[in-house]
Amino acid sequence: MTEAQQAGFSRCNNATLRRAARRLGRFYDDALAPSGLKGTQFGLLFQIQVGSEPAMGAIAEALIMDLSALGHTLKPLIRDGYVETFADKDDRRIKRMRLTPQGQAKLDEAIKLWGAAQRQFEDMVGTEQAAKLRAALDAVADLDLEMPPAAPSS
């Protein structure tokens, strides 16, 4: 069964996805390096910008990210003065975010760098192929995956 296993694992959807993510992540990170932002940070700043002073939960959901992970990831951006937070007026449990002027400027700077990477990537794989790939990935992200609850025997 070893051979079957070996062939099987190369079919692990998760491993394949992570492998590609590491590769592409480094490429975008390199492209963004002059701005001092990582790909993840860039994406987060962008998401904050397009939202209307979004709540943390809203961003976490949009990025399919754990709420606490979002909090952690946000810290360096707040520390560096790119993002500021404030409590919602009507519900003090909710914390909203917005870009500072510096954050906006940094984002504008990063967008140019991002555009170059994006262009190069699409030059290589083809705009259409890239769009198809993203569509497939979005479909995966939206799947209602959940392991059966370990089959409660009763």
Add this chain to the structure above:
Amino acid sequence: MTEAQQAGFSRCNNATLRRAARRLGRFYDDALAPSGLKGTQFGLLFQIQVGSEPAMGAIAEALIMDLSALGHTLKPLIRDGYVETFADKDDRRIKRMRLTPQGQAKLDEAIKLWGAAQRQFEDMVGTEQAAKLRAALDAVADLDLEMPPAAPSS
């Protein structure tokens, strides 16, 4: 330009990939949870198994992972007694790895759990679709991406 930007970012190949990776990663992690392994660790153990006492560099390359990152990721597995390392006989710079008996047992246990996740995922997206997606991801992983060296002006 804000609207164009907003539409544009939803087209960020990197962000889309990471989003899907977070989603799928949690799914496989949940499935593997009973074994105490994470998806990444499972993949690493598997890769070590199929290799012939592979060198660290070989594994890092196969997984498109930074060599130092591999070293870090390996530590908990060594600490827990699943993997052991030893120096290559002919080149003492090279460190090779192999599974311990416990590591092999743990991997066998995890493979069953992994199979269930894999099956469920493919039931939802279709075996063929999944294969196409993996092929596309492998193509991305194998791209010769590199930012033009910041255009040396001379």
Add this chain to the structure above:
DNA sequence: TCCAATTAGTGGCATATGCCACTTTTGCCG
């Protein structure tokens, strides 16, 4: 009106990944 259940975040802990600066071994070349 007051308390139980729910909702939104925070902090701590652990793994996942990368980059950079070093250290140890090899290989190669004059």
Add this chain to the structure above:
DNA sequence: CGGCAAAAGTGGCATATGCCACTAATTGGA
């Protein structure tokens, strides 16, 4: 053969992510 460049890892530092246990603020009843 001696010394320098390349190869393979290691360790430190920083971000990326998740889970869990808690805290604070709300919401719904009874």
